[in-house]
Amino acid sequence: MSTTPLPGLVLRGIQAPLPLADFKLIAFDMDSTLINIECIDEIADAVGKKAEVAAITEATMRGEIADFRESLRRRVALLEGVPVEALQQVYDQRLQLNPGADILVAACKAAGMKVLLVSGGFTFFANRVKDRLGIDFARSNLLDERGGKLTGRIVEQSWGAICDGAEKRRTLIEVASLMGISPQQAIAVGDGANDLPMMGEAGLSVAYHAKPKVREQAKVSIEEGGLDRLLEVLA
Template identity: 70%
Template sequence: MPLTSFAPGLSIQGFTPPLRLSDFKLVAFDMDSTLINIECVDEIADAAGRKEEVAAITEAAMRGEIADYKESLRRRVALLRGVTVADMELVYTQRLQLNPGAEKLVKACQAAGLKTLLVSGGFTFFTDRIRDKLGIDYTRSNVLEIESGPNCGQLTGRMVDQPWGDICDGAEKRRMLLETCAALGIDPRQAIAVGDGANDLPMMGEAGLSMAWHAKPRVREQAMVAVDEGGLDRLLEVVRP
C-alpha cells in the first residue's frame, strides 16, 4: 500500500487516523539520527581523523546496502582505536543534541502511560545518558571496550560481549522489542516503533504502529507513518494524546 499525504511533510499508510496514544503500551526508539541529531560512531571517528571513512560505512548500512550489519559495525569500531573517553565526552557535550520534538513526544507517551524503550546500534556511553535525561525505562545498545594499563582511557577498537549477545543489530532490536512486550504482558501490536535506518525495520515490522523520521527511502516506504518535515512530535498529529 503506497504512502498517502496526510499533511505537508507527513504521510501515512495502513490505518485511518487519528489513533490514541492510550491504545498503546510501549514506544521503542532508535537513537542515532532519530532521538538525537548525530551518528555517534561517525563523530567519535572524527577524533581519530577517520570520520569520512566511517561515515561512508554508516550511510551504506543505514540504507540497507550492507547485508552484515554486525561486521560493518566491527569495521567502524576498529577504526576508533586510540580515541579517548575524553574525546567521547566532547562528542556528548559539544555535538549531541536531542532532535526537535523528541522530548515532547517522549513526555507525551509517558503521560499517556506508555513504557519507553531505547534500542540502538550505538553505544552505552551515550544511550545511558539519553536514558537518564529522558527517563526512559529500558535500553539495549553496545559497549565499547576501553584499555586498562598504560593506555587507560583509550578505546581498543573492539566491543564487549554482553549477557544477551555481542552486537545490537536489527535482529536484536526486534528481539528486545518482543522481549519487552512479553515482560509487560502486552501484544506487539500495542507497541510503537520509531526509527530511520534499515536496522530499525525488523522492530518496526513487529510493532502495531511504525514511524520513519527523516528516514532512508527503504525505511520510509515500509513505515506506517513517514515524517519528512518537522519534529518527532509530529507523530502526535496522527496518534493523539
Template identity: 70%
Template sequence: MQDPTLITQGFTPPLLLSNFRLAAFDMDSTLINIECIDEIADAAGRKAEVAAITEAAMRGEITDFKDSLRRRLALLKGVPMSALEGVLKERLQFNPGARALCAALKSAGIKLVLVSGGFTFFTRFVAAELGMDFVRSNELEFKDGVLTGGLVMQSWGEICDGEEKRRMLLQCCAEIGCRPEQAIAVGDGANDLPMMGAAGLSVAYHAKPKVREQAMVAINDGGLDRLLDLLN
C-alpha cells in the same frame, strides 16, 4: 491530498493513544541529531571513511550490520575516552520534538524503550534525559583510557543489530504484558526495520528511502512530536 511531510500508509488516522502500551526508539539520527560513531571517528581523523560505512549500512546497502560495525570500530582503535566526552558535551543534541513526544507518551502510561546499535556511553545519558524504562545498546571496550576497537560481551550478546532490536521490543512487550500490536517503533535506518516490522505502528523519522517506504508513518519534515498529530 496527503501532507508530503507526514505520510501515512495502511491506516486512517487518528489512532487512539490508549491502544498502545510501549514505544521503542532508535537513538542515532532519531532521538538525537548525530551518528555518534561518525563523530568519534572525527577525533581520529577517520570521519569520512567511517561515515561512508554508516551511510551504506543505514541505507541497507550493507546488509550485515555486525560486520559494518566491526569494520568501523577497528578504525577507532586508540581514540581516547576524552574524545567521546567531547562528542557528548559539544555535539550531541536532541532532535526537535524528542522530549515533547517522550513526555506525552509517558504521561499516557506508555513504557519507553531505547534500543540502539550505538553505545552505552551515550545511551545512558539519553535514557536518563528522556525517562526511558528499558535500554539496550553496545558497550565499547576501553583499555588504559582508549578504545580497543572492540566491544564488551553483555548478558544478551555483543552487538545490538536489527534482529536484536526486534528481540528487545518483543521481550519488553512480554515483560509488561502487552502484545506487539500495542507497540510503536521509531527509527531511521535499515537496521530498525526488523523492530518496526514487529510493532503495531512503525514510524520513520527523516529516514532513509527504504525505511520510509516500509513504515506506516513517515515524518519527513518537522520534529518527532508530529507523531502526536496522528494520535488521540
C-alpha cells in the same frame, strides 16, 4: 496506498487519528532518530577517520551493507586508540536531541506508556540520553577500553555481543512480553535499515527523516518537522 493529511507527514495503510490508548510501549532508535548525530562518525573524527567511518555508516543505514554486525565491527576497529574523553566531548559539543523528542517522550509517558531506547550505538551515549529524557529501558553496544583509550572492540554483554536489527526486534518482543502486551501494542520509531526488523514487529512503525527503504515500509513517515509530529497521528 498513501495519504498525506498534513504536509511532510505520510501515512500508509492507516487512518488517523489512532487511539493513543491502544499502545502501551514505544521503542526508539537513537542515532539520527532521538538525537541529531551518528555518534560513531563523530568519535571517528577525533582520529581523522570520520569520512571513512561515515561512508560505511551511510551505506549500512541505507541497507546497501546488509550485515550490520560486520559493518559495526569494521567501524569500531577504526576507533582503536581514540581517547575515552573524546566520547564526553562528542556528547557535550555535538550531541543534541532531535526536535520534538522531549515532547513526544513526555506525552507517551503521560499516557502511561513505557519508553524503550534500543540502539546500534553505544552505552556511553544511550545511558545519558535515557537519563536525560526519563526513558525506562535502554539497550546498546558497549565499547571496550583499556588505559583510557578505545581498543577497537565491542564488549559482550549478558544478552549478546551486538545490538543489531535482529536484537532490536528481539528486545521489543521481550519487553512487550514482560509487560504482558502484544507487540501490536507497541510503536517503533527509526530511520535506518537496521530498524526495520523491530518496526515490522510493532503495531505502528514510524520513520523519522529516514532512508528511502525505511520510509517506503513505515506506516507513518515524518518527513518534515520534529518527532512530536507523531502526536498528530495519535489521539
